Amino acid sequence: MKRLTKWRLIPLLSVLALVLSGCGEPFISTLQPAGEVAEKQYNLMLLSTAIMVGVIVVVVLIFLLVILKFRRKDDRIPKQVEGNHKLEIIWTTIPIILLLILAVPTVAATFNLGDVDEMDKKDSDALVVNVRANLYWWEFEYPNEKIVTGQELVVPTDEKVYFNLKASDVKHAFWIPAAGGKMDTNTDNVNKFWLEFDSKKAEEAKNLFYGKCAELCGPSHALMDFKVKTVSRAEFDNWVKDMQSVTEPKQATTASAQQGQEIYNQSCIGCHAVTPANTTPEAARLAPNLTNFGDRTTIAGILDYNEENLKNWIKNPESIKPGNKMTGAYGELTDQELDALTEYLMSLKIQ
Template sequence: MKRLAKWRLISLFSILALVLSGCSGERFVSALRPAGEVADMQYDLMKLSTYVMVGVILIVMLIFVLIFIRFRRKDDKIPKQVEGSHTLEIIWTAIPILLLLILAVPTVAATFKLADVKEMDKKNTKALVINVRSHLYWWDFEYPGQKIVTSQELVVPTNEKVYFNLKSMDVKHSFWIPAAGGKLDTNTDNINKFWLEFDDKRSNEAGNLFYGKCAELCGPSHALMDFKVKAISRDKFDTWVTAMQDVIEPQKAQTDLAAKGQDIFNQSCIGCHAVTPANKMPETARIAPNLTNFGERSRVAGILDHKKEDLKNWIKNPETYKPGNLMTGKYPEMSDDQLDALAEYLMGLKVQE
C-alpha cells in the first residue's frame, strides 16, 4: 500500500508538472514564444538539441528492445562474444563525435554572431545604445544618444538591433527578456554588452508589451524585480523620444489636489526620485527610479496594477510588496489625505497624451 501511495504521488506531480509547463503567464513571457532574431536563434538551438537528445533516446530504447527480445536466454550456451570488435568501437566513437559536431557548429556560430557588438563601439555610431543599470530591486534605462533616462519600462524600436551596456549598482543581477533573448549578467566590476532585436509583427501580436525580469538570485525580492518592455515602430519611438526630450522642467500639477501632492513630493521624495528625463545626477546617485512618465506606465513598482489605490498602498507600506527594498523608511509616515494627493500628482506625470 505504501508503494502504491508513492506511485500515486509521483503520478500526481508528473501530471501537475506537465500542466504547469504549458503556463505562459503574461504576454510573451516564455522563451518558447520567440519575438525577435536573437530569440529565434536560441529557440532553434533549443529545438536542435532536443531533437538530438530525443533521437538518441529513441534509438537506444529501440536497440535495447531488439536485443532484449532477440538475445534473451534460451539455453545454457554462451553467445558469440564481440569484445575487441574494431567495427563496433569505431561506430560508438564516431557517432558521439558526429552528434557533438551537429550541436557545436551552430552553437559556436550563433555565439560569435550574438557577441558581435562592434557597431555600438564605433565613435559616431548610429545604432541605438541603451545603458541598463540594475538596482535592488528595480531597473533604470539611459539613452545616452538621446540624453534621456527612464525607469522600470524600457522603450525600444522594432525591426532593428538595439545594443545594451549592462552594469549593476549594488549586487549581481541578470537582465532577461524571455521573448527577446537569453539573459546576461549585470556585474558591479565590469560592463557586459549584447544586442537584441524585436520583430514588429510579433510585437503587435503581443500588444507591443513584453515582460522582463532579473534572472539572478539577488535578495528577498528577487522574484519581484520585474520591468516592462514597449516595442514600438521606429516612428512611434522617435515621437516618444521627442516628447521625453521636451520635458525640461518638472511637470506642474494639473489640479489643486495634485498641487498638494507635488508639494509633498518636493518635501519627501525629490531627494531620491527624478521627475525630468535628463539624467542630471552622477551615475552613483541613482538611488530611486526616474518618475518623469510615471502616469504612462503599466505597473506600479513593476508588480502592482497601475491604479491609484495600488500606488497608495505601495507608498504606505512598500515592505509588504517588496521585502528588503531601499524605499522602506526613507520618508515620514503620511496621512490618507497626503497619500491621496501624492498619488494624484504621480498619476498625472505624463509626457504623451
C-alpha cells in the same frame, strides 16, 4: 497499498508538469520567440532536444531488441564483441558527429549574438541602452538621446537594440524571455549584447513584454520585474522628443496636486528625479526616474497601475517588496497627504 497509491501520483504529476511547462503568454514565454535572438536560441533548443530524443529512442530500441532477440535460452556463452574495431569506431564516431551537429550552429550563433561592434563605433546610428540593475528596480538610460527612465523600457521594433549591462549593488541578470537572454549584470564590469523585437510578434503580444531578473539577488528577487514597450521607429522617435521636451519638473494644476508636489519636493526628490535629462551622476540615482510615471502601466514593476496600488506602495512598500530601499520613507503621511502625493505622481505624463 497506501504507499502504492502515492507512487501512482508521480507519473500523473510528471505529465501535468510537462504540459504546464509548455504554457505561457506571448509576452513572457521563451517558447514563443519574438525576435531574432530568441528565434536562434529556440532553434538551438529544438535541435538539441531532437538529438537527445533521437539518442534515447535508438538506445531504447537496441535495449528492447537485445532483451527480446538475444535473451538467454541455454548455458552457452554468446559471442563476445569486446575489442571489435568496427563497433568501437561506430560508437565513437556517432557521438562525435552528433556533437558537431550541435556545436557548429551553437558556436556560430554565440559569435553572432556577441557581435556588438556596431555600438562601439563613434559615428554609429545604433540604438544603445545602458541598463543598470538595482535592488529591486531597473534603470534605462539612452546615452545618445540623453534621457533616463525607469522600470519600463521603450524600444523600436525590427532593428537591433544594443545593451550595456551593469549593477549598482549585487549581481543581477537581465532577461526578456520572449526576446532572448539572459545576461548577468555585474558591479565590476559591463556586459554587452543586442536584441531585436519582431513587429509581427510584438503585435501579437499587444506590443508588451515582460523582463525579469534571472539571478537570485535577495528576498524580492522574484518581484524584480520590468515592462518592455515595443513601438515603431516613428513612434519611438516621437517618444524620445516628448521625453526630451521635459526640461523642468511638471507643475501641479490643482490645489491637491500642488500639495502633493510640495510633499514630493520635501521627501521624494532626493531619490526620484522627474526630468529625463542625463545630468544626475549615475551614483546619485538612488531610485527610478519618475518623469513619465503617469504613462506607465505598472507600479513597482509588478502592481496594476491604479490609485489604490500606488497608495499601498507608498504607505507600506515593505509588504509588497521585502528588502527594498524605500521602506519606511513615507510612513508618517496622513491619508490626505497620501491622496495629494498620489494625485501629483499620476499627473506626471509626457503625452
